[in-house]
Every structure is written in structure tokens, then in C-alpha cells.
Amino acid sequence: MCTPEELLGPLNEVERKYAPPTLFVAGEPEILTNGGRISIVGSRRASRESLLRAGQLARILAERGHVVVSGLAAGIDTAAHQAAIAAGGKTIAVIGTPLDKVHPRENASLQAEIMREHLCISQFPSGYPIQPKNFPMRNRTMALVSDATVIIEAGQKSGSLSQGWEALRLGRALFISEWLTKEKDLTWPAEMLNYGARILSKETLDELLEELPDRHGTLILDELAI
Amino acid sequence: MSLPSEISFVSLLQYSPGGSDDIAKQSRIIRDAIKRDSYVPVRQSDGQIRQVRAIERAADAVKRLTGEHPFLARTFGADVVLIPMPRSAPFRDKSALWPPMSICKALKARGLSGEVLPILERVQPVQKSAYAGRGQRPNPEDHYRSTAVTGLAELPMFSAKKVTIVDDFITRGSTFVGVYPHITEAFPGWTVQCFALVRTQSFISIDQILDPVEGTITCRNGQPWRHP
Numbered sequence: 169m170c171t172p173e174e175l176l177g178p179l180n181e182v183e184r185k186y187a188p189p190t191l192f193v194a195g196e197p198e199i200l201t202n203g204g205r206i207s208i209v210g211s212r213r214a215s216r217e218s219l220l221r222a223g224q225l226a227r228i229l230a231e232r233g234h235v236v237v238s239g240l241a242a243g244i245d246t247a248a249h250q251a252a253i254a255a256g257g258k259t260i261a262v263i264g265t266p267l268d269k270v271h272p273r274e275n276a277s278l279q280a281e282i283m284r285e286h287l288c289i290s291q292f293p294s295g296y297p298i299q300p301k302n303f304p305m306r307n308r309t310m311a312l313v314s315d316a317t318v319i320i321e322a323g324q325k326s327g328s329l330s331q332g333w334e335a336l337r338l339g340r341a342l343f344i345s346e347w348l349t350k351e352k353d354l355t356w357p358a359e360m361l362n363y364g365a366r367i368l369s370k371e372t373l374d375e376l377l378e379e380l381p382d383r384h385g386t387l388i389l390d391e392l393a394i
Numbered sequence: 395m396s397l398p399s400e401i402s403f404v405s406l407l408q409y410s411p412g413g414s415d416d417i418a419k420q421s422r423i424i425r426d427a428i429k430r431d432s433y434v435p436v437r438q439s440d441g442q443i444r445q446v447r448a449i450e451r452a453a454d455a456v457k458r459l460t461g462e463h464p465f466l467a468r469t470f471g472a473d474v475v476l477i478p479m480p481r482s483a484p485f486r487d488k489s490a491l492w493p494p495m496s497i498c499k500a501l502k503a504r505g506l507s508g509e510v511l512p513i514l515e516r517v518q519p520v521q522k523s524a525y526a527g528r529g530q531r532p533n534p535e536d537h538y539r540s541t542a543v544t545g546l547a548e549l550p551m552f553s554a555k556k557v558t559i560v561d562d563f564i565t566r567g568s569t570f571v572g573v574y575p576h577i578t579e580a581f582p583g584w585t586v587q588c589f590a591l592v593r594t595q596s597f598i599s600i601d602q603i604l605d606p607v608e609g610t611i612t613c614r615n616g617q618p619w620r621h622p
Binding site for chain 2: 177178180182185333336337338339340361362363364381382388389390393394
């Protein structure tokens with residue numbers, strides 16, 4: 169058990185507003201000192217194309233030494249975690265249940281692997297009930313942990329949207345899969361673009377990478393640097 | 395609307411987007427910390443390492459150096475109004491991160507401003523200059539059209555009549571040129587100044603991060619050029 173500041177470093181007042189008081193972690197916290205941290209999130213019932221997109225992006229990021237963050241839900245989350253691991257990279261799961269529970273059940277072995285060899289974070293203590301309101305809270309925490317968020321696929325009422333809005337509030341980069349911006353049934357992509365989200369395509373992948381801080385090796389500043 | 399052909403600006407720090415030496419790397423750490431209003435590890439004179447909020451640290455430097463640099467003394471002071479530059483997109487949530495506002499607050503807390511007026515608003519998004527390719531970067535006219543002064547009921551009562559627009563970063567200076575007419579119109583007869591905490595040095599190597607300068611932004615055919 170630790171505070172968000174103990175895990176992530178000092179927070180500013182915008183970050184503190186919705187930061188949970190405590191976090192429960194299992195795995196390797198030193199993953200947080202590696203490369204940039206990018207959330208790849210989206211629908212539990214995603215299309216085959218979106219699952220492939222999530223996996224492809226996770227692989228690219230992992231191969232470049234960045235850490236893939238997701239929520240260990242079915243669909244996009246699972247595809248992102250699995251692809252990062254398969255590429256030899258590191259992944260962080262920010263879950264909506266206590267560490268000793270699994271949701272969905274079919275991700276039990278993936279959660280165990282992440283808790284053993286990667287990093288699993290929960291804001292819910294053991295015994296805390298699993299209820300729908302946990303997940304938007306978890307999404308805010310996932311935005312806090314991440315330097316950038318990518319929404320791969322999401323409907324009008326998707327929980328991923330709460331993470332997108334929180335990323336924008338925190339001043340972190342939010343990217344939306346390009347194809348979502350062309351879906352006539354969806355109004356949220358245009359709304360998020362109006363408030364600062366950007367489109368993720370092959371052409372703009374570098375923009376995403378530009379947003380990521382270099383955490384490989386901590387550089388201590390000289391007192392006179394500024 | 396007529397955009398200015400030349401305006402002066404003041405800047406405190408510089409950073410190198412591509413350099414590979416230690417100074418360049420340190421400058422990017424400071425850039426990231428200012429962008430996120432976060433903390434940087436600093437080794438103190440006693441050897442201890444302390445986490446320092448980058449914006450606070452920079453505001454301390456402005457305060458410390460005001461006596462050495464007349465252009466800093468002109469730009470700030472207890473009788474100067476600060477206006478934070480809006481972000482590249484409108485706010486949906488008033489509690490959102492706004493580094494130029496944090497810079498203004500830190501400067502005011504050190505007696506370097508009499509009032510902070512967050513009156514300049516982004517009414518429609520523009521692409522972030524730092525990530526836009528050549529030809530896609532928003533030009534001054536885009537910035538002019540996408541911003542507006544809102545909520546200024548009456549002018550503050552400061553006899554010095556000086557207002558400073560405060561931004562976190564300056565690349566070419568498009569944003570300053572674009573918003574300048576809004577401020578001169580809202581503050582008739584006032585001296586309007588521009589301050590960017592950090593300036594990007596894309597084409598030259600830097601040998602120090604802390605490097606206060608006064609420079610100019612020249613605008614020709616709608617395209618601004620910054621010097622230095």
C-alpha cells in the first residue's frame with residue numbers, strides 16, 4: 169500500500185483533485201522509471217480490426233521501450249496487455265477491483281502474470297465490493313498514471329470516455345483512432361477534438377511519441393540549472 | 395484587425411528539442427516539467443537531492459535576476475497585470491491544467507505582478523505549434539481568429555498601465571503576434587509586453603538553460619520569425 173505521490177512522485181493540484189488516497193500495487197514498481205507510459209483503452213466488445221490496431225500499437229510502443237498501460241478488461245485492454253508482453257515489453261494494469269479479485273474471470277492468468285512480472289495497480293482495498301462506479305474511478309487513476317491515452321474504439325457511453333476527459337483535464341495527450349472520427353453515429357470524437365484531443369494515424373504516430381518523457385535513467389539537475 | 399509587424403518579447407530559459415549532450419537532456423526534463431507543472435530532482439549545494447516544482451523554481455529565478463536585467467524589471471513588478479496565454483484548445487473543465495496560469499500565479503506570489511487576469515480565451519482549437527509540420531502550423535491570423543478577450547468588466551487601477559502576456563513556450567512567436575491586437579484593443583493606452591518562460595532552440599546548440607533575453611518577433615507576409 170502506498171500513496172500516489174510515493175508511487176508516481178509529487179503531484180500538482182490538478183492531479184491531486186481526483187487522485188485516490190491510497191494505491192495497492194503488485195509487481196515491479198521500477199517499471200514506472202522506464203520509458204513513457206501510454207494507455208491503450210477501448211471497448212470490451214471491440215471489432216476484430218480494433219483489436220488488431222490495439223495490439224499493433226502496443227507492440228510498436230513496447231519495442232521502443234515504452235510501457236503500455238490498460239485496464240485488464242476484455243477486448244481492447246486485453247489485446248494491448250498481451251501484445252506488449254508478447255513484444256518483450258512492460259505493461260501496467262490499472263484495475264477496477266481489489267488486487268485479490270479478477271474481473272473478468274478469463275483474465276485470471278493474465279492478471280497473475282502482470283502482478284508477477286509487470287505492475288498491477290488498484291485503488292480498492294481487499295474486500296471492497298466490485299461495482300460499476302469503480303470503473304470510472306479507475307479510469308481517472310489510469311489517466312493519472314499515463315503520459316498519454318489512446319482510445320482505439322468506444323461507443324457513445326463507453327467508460328473509456330471518462331479516461332479521455334480526465335487526460336485532457338490533466339493536460340496529458342489524448343489521441344483518438346482516426347477511423348472513429350469518421351463514424352457518423354459518434355458525436356464524442358468531434359467533441360473531444362474540439363477540446364484538444366488529436367487524431368492518431370500512421371502519419372501522427374510521431375506526435376504521440378513526442379509526448380512521452382524520457383525516463384530512462386534519472387538525470388539530476390544541477391542547482392544552478394534554473 | 396491589423397497584426398503587428400514587430401513586437402518584443404522576454405524569455406528566461408531555453409531548451410533544445412534534439413541535442414544529445416547533458417545540457418540538452420536537462421533542458422528537455424525542465425520542458426516536460428513545465429508542460430506538466432511537475433517537479434524535477436535538483437541537487438542542492440549540500441549534496442541533498444530535492445524535488446522542486448519547475449515553475450516555482452523558474453519564478454524564483456525571475457525574481458532573483460530582475461536586478462541584473464532591466465528588461466525583466468520592465469516586464470514584471472507589483473504594478474504589472476499578467477495575462478496567461480490560453481491553451482491551444484478551449485477548456486471544458488475549469489480545473490484543467492493551465493501552465494501559463496500557474497506561471498502567472500507563481501510570479502504574482504513573488505511580488506512580480508499586481509494582478510493576474512485570465513481574460514484571454516481560446517474559443518476554437520488550433521493545432522499545437524510544436525507538433526505541426528511546416529505549412530500546417532497555425533499562423534498569427536489563426537491565433538487571432540481563435541481567441542477572444544472575455545469577462546473584462548473594467549480595466550485594473552494601476553498607474554503604470556503595463557500588461558504582460560505570459561506563455562510557457564515560444565517557438566516562432568505566432569501566438570503572441572496573433573493575440574497582441576486583442577490585448578491592445580482591450581487595454582487602450584497601455585504598454586503590452588510578452589513573456590515566454592522557455593524558448594525553443596531547434597537549430598543551435600545551447601550551453602546553458604537559464605539565459606534571460608529580450609528579443610523580437612518580426613512578422614512578414616503573415617509569417618513570424620523570432621530572434622533570438
